[in-house]
Amino acid sequence: MRLDGRTAIITGGARGVGFAIAQALAAEGARVALMDPGGAKDGAPEAGSPAEEAAANIRDAGGEAMAIDASVADHEACGRAVAACLDRWGRLDILVNNAGVLRPKMIFNMPVEDWDAVVAVHLRGAYSMIHHAAKAMRDARSGRIVNMGSEAWRGTVGQANYGAAKGGLFSLTRAMARELGRYGITCNTVCPSAATRLTLDEAVKEGFRKRLAAGLITQARFEQVMTMGGPEHIAPFVAWLVSDAAAHVNGQAFRVEAGMVGIYNEPELKAAVTKADRALFSFEELSTLVSGTLLQGYVNPAPPEAAKA
Ligand SMILES: NC(=O)c1ccc[n+]([C@@H]2O[C@H](COP(=O)([O-])OP(=O)(O)OC[C@H]3O[C@@H](n4cnc5c(N)ncnc54)[C@H](O)[C@@H]3O)[C@@H](O)[C@H]2O)c1
Incomplete structure (x- = not known):
């Protein structure tokens, strides 16, 4: 099996995309820790331990799995989760930052609690997990980090908190690739699309x-x-990405859904206008150059609507 001897932490591994990834990694021989406190899709607490149920499910199928009933929004708990994996298995090879909650609202209706809660899970949670995991991976001079992104990073209505957190994850991935690559650690983003309770509940x-x-x-x-296809369509790609076969893949962002794997382009300067001797641009020059040169072919994604009577 391709991941024999490896160990992995999958945050949000109790259900949906995270659980499918955990199953796929376990099927390839990895020992998996499912870090997930459970909860409703907005993060409200729920009874029971879905992480333990999911881990038992993987064990029943012949895999090795443990549940870590803790939140990625708790920085110290992230450290304890990494320590638990190292204590039990002696190594940490793979980290999948997949935990997610949704609290969609228009920005003018979005309380600061909803902003903070979403950013704390998706973006700060990934920072906390990488912060703790990267030390062990650096010492081992090897590691795989996968951050679960979303198309929402490109800007969607009613998801300012989620989209901003996912956009932050894209940048975090790129920074980690450059910071940690020298230690044999790769970091990539996967943008899934799959039917889960997050995307397709009643x-x-x-x-x-x-x-x-x-x-x-x-x-x-x-x-x-x-x-829409289920989360089982995302898992094989992640299993490949964390394997030796993808050791050279670092800092990339992929889009994965049923029957499709894509890659996003590199963010780069598309065009520029320059001024000799770095002189100041006048207002008139900017009006002409920006509209005529930089914005050629541009379409405003949301032009103003006529005010309702
Ligand atoms: N399903 C899609 O089409 C889709 C699209 C874009 C992005 N994503 C991303 O994929 C990831 C998984 O989403 P999903 O669709 O499987 O959702 P899901 O709701 O089925 O699963 C998310 C899991 O994260 C767990 N979780 C929530 N808060 C947590 C916390 N603080 N600490 C640890 N775990 C926590 C939940 O308990 C749940 O088990 C998310 O990051 C989501 O933003 C999914």
């Missing part, structure tokens, strides 16, 4: 039905959403 389906009925989306778009 409330989401009902919302899409209403939008279809109101003519706000096409039948084709409706069917595309309703037939």
